[in-house]
Amino acid sequence: MALINVAAREIHCKIVYYGPGMGGKTSNLQYIHTQVSKEARGELLSIATETERTLFFDFLPLDLGKVRGFQTRFHLYTVPGQVLYERTRVAVLNGADGVVFVADSQKHKLEENIKSLRELAVNITKQNKKFQDFPIVLQYNKRDVPGALMVKDLDRFLNTLPPPGGPWQRFEAVATTGVGIFDTLKAISKLVISKL
Amino acid sequence: MYRRTTVLVCYNCGGNNVFESQEPSHNKVGLLMDPQLTSQIVPTEEVGLIEECLTRLIEDTGANHVLLLDKSGQVIASQGDGNRQDITALGALIAGTFASSREVAKLLREKDFRMLFQQGVHDNVFIALIEEQWILCIIFNKGTHIGLVKVLTKKATDDLAGVLERVRQQHKARDDVLGSSFRTSMEDTIDLLFRD
Numbered sequence: 001m002a003l004i005n006v007a008a009r010e011i012h013c014k015i016v017y018y019g020p021g022m023g024g025k026t027s028n029l030q031y032i033h034t035q036v037s038k039e040a041r042g043e044l045l046s047i048a049t050e051t052e053r054t055l056f057f058d059f060l061p062l063d064l065g066k067v068r069g070f071q072t073r074f075h076l077y078t079v080p081g082q083v084l085y086e087r088t089r090v091a092v093l094n095g096a097d098g099v100v101f102v103a104d105s106q107k108h109k110l111e112e113n114i115k116s117l118r119e120l121a122v123n124i125t126k127q128n129k130k131f132q133d134f135p136i137v138l139q140y141n142k143r144d145v146p147g148a149l150m151v152k153d154l155d156r157f158l159n160t161l162p163p164p165g166g167p168w169q170r171f172e173a174v175a176t177t178g179v180g181i182f183d184t185l186k187a188i189s190k191l192v193i194s195k196l
Numbered sequence: 197m198y199r200r201t202t203v204l205v206c207y208n209c210g211g212n213n214v215f216e217s218q219e220p221s222h223n224k225v226g227l228l229m230d231p232q233l234t235s236q237i238v239p240t241e242e243v244g245l246i247e248e249c250l251t252r253l254i255e256d257t258g259a260n261h262v263l264l265l266d267k268s269g270q271v272i273a274s275q276g277d278g279n280r281q282d283i284t285a286l287g288a289l290i291a292g293t294f295a296s297s298r299e300v301a302k303l304l305r306e307k308d309f310r311m312l313f314q315q316g317v318h319d320n321v322f323i324a325l326i327e328e329q330w331i332l333c334i335i336f337n338k339g340t341h342i343g344l345v346k347v348l349t350k351k352a353t354d355d356l357a358g359v360l361e362r363v364r365q366q367h368k369a370r371d372d373v374l375g376s377s378f379r380t381s382m383e384d385t386i387d388l389l390f391r392d
Binding site for chain 2: 042067196
């Protein structure tokens with residue numbers, strides 16, 4: 001849930017990157033961390049296993065500076081994507097204002113994408129929030145991988161929410177090189193702010 | 197002494213369309229009464245009570261630092277050691293710890309764990325839940341006895357639960373706090389800052 005600090009004139013929003021394991025959620029945050037100016041970014045905090053897989057979450061605070069007198073901060077989180085960390089994802093999702101669903105474009109990952117998206121719907125609903133109204137942006141990552149599914153095929157399976165909540169905005173991305181990363185971040189940021 | 201106080205407006209995304217509504221303003225207030233659609237603001241006098249409560253807790257226990265967090269990990273108020281530069285990360289991690297313990301509780305068929313204690317060689321952390329919404333965290337060293345912290349934290353959480361309850365009764369539209377042109381300015385800032 002967003003916090004607006006009236007006394008100190010600050011706004012805080014929480015954005016969670018969700019999706020199947022090895023889909024590129026952490027890479028999104030790592031790229032943003034390398035590109036955003038030092039003044040605007042905090043430390044990238046990662047709780048990962050010895051093999052660099054996310055164990056609990058990655059956390060990146062971004063400070064947008066003053067907007068109309070309000071210091072605005074976005075807190076970006078990732079969830080661990082592996083199936084066994086389902087309960088951990090519930091914990092990280094707690095109080096989120098918006099979600100970027102990072103889908104893996106590879107053909108053999110389609111079923112994992114669908115399962116993860118279904119799980120997200122369940123977890124958001126468990127927080128007493130309406131899934132169809134919740135701010136979500138889709139990112140089709142790994143567009144550079146040979147044999148990646150076509151966007152229209154990914155849409156057919158993942159971007160199926162009917163109006164007025166859907167279809168969601170979706171972006172093609174290559175997280176490791178930065179393609180589509182900021183388009184995604186801009187979209188979810190604006191969506192969250194619009195629903196503040 | 198380091199002092200930081202946050203006033204919060206929380207929203208549930210299910211209610212965000214209220215702000216898009218063409219309904220007359222008096223109807224908006226009615227809609228906001230729905231628990232799904234609640235906005236909350238801590239008025240200035242309640243901020244004073246939160247500050248007083250945290251200051252008293254530090255003085256009475258001899259603790260080093262006290263944090264009041266929202267369950268999403270945002271820092272609402274912080275009192276104590278002014279040299280701490282890691283408040284934002286602490287907030288994210290402590291809220292994550294608590295959210296994680298809640299999932300453990302569910303697996304054990306407990307409603308939740310309302311208190312957590314982390315013991316270190318030098319510093320200890322005691323964490324207490326306030327009405328499913330806020331988290332009170334006390335950082336103290338071996339000069340302070342855990343029993344004293346437990347007793348006085350109970351008193352503080354009761355006081356803060358009263359503040360939270362009154363805050364929940366407050367309803368105010370976003371535009372009353374931020375101004376109607378905030379969103380446009382915010383979108384300009386996002387475009388300017390979030391780019392490769």
